[in-house]
Amino acid sequence: MFRLLPLLTTTAPDGTTTPTGGIAGFIANYGIIILLVVVMFVAFYLPERKRKKQFNDMVSGMKVGDDVYTTGGIIGKIIKIEESYIILETGPDRVRIKQDKRGIHSITSKEDKEEVSDKKEK
Numbered sequence: 859m860f861r862l863l864p865l866l867t868t869t870a871p872d873g874t875t876t877p878t879g880g881i882a883g884f885i886a887n888y889g890i891i892i893l894l895v896v897v898m899f900v901a902f903y904l905p906e907r908k909r910k911k912q913f914n915d916m917v918s919g920m921k922v923g924d925d926v927y928t929t930g931g932i933i934g935k936i937i938k939i940e941e942s943y944i945i946l947e948t949g950p951d952r953v954r955i956k957q958d959k960r961g962i963h964s965i966t967s968k969e970d971k972e973e974v975s976d977k978k979e980k
Contacts, residue, residue, distance in 0.1 A: 917959050920944065925966045928957060 920926070924936050926946065934948030934955065944962075946955045 916965055917962060920959070920962070920965060926962050927964045927966070929961050929963045932957075 934946030938945040
């Protein structure tokens with residue numbers, strides 16, 4: 859069985875044990891906390907940064923005529939693109955809605971639909 863006590867203390871020549879000082883004591887006391895912080899950073903921050911980059915690429919790649927699905931569940935076609943918002947046309951009555959770009963969940967362009975239909979035919 860692994861014993862942690864010898865790592866945290868030093869034995870003097872007269873047989874008494876004292877807590878380890880210096881860098882070894884610091885690592886023994888705070889090493890696990892530092893390791894947990896690094897693991898939490900890798901587990902939470904890096905995937906979020908990747909997801910944010912994918913979202914920004916998707917938003918910057920929007921073009922007029924793309925079909926979009928909003929976070930609110932509205933499906934429509936992009937009519938106009940401005941700096942921070944887009945104009946969607948949706949429904950049989952061709953209702954126009956002003957939508958913030960951050961509210962777009964996914965984009966389905968005409969090229970994507972054609973690729974899907976070509977795969978189904980083969």
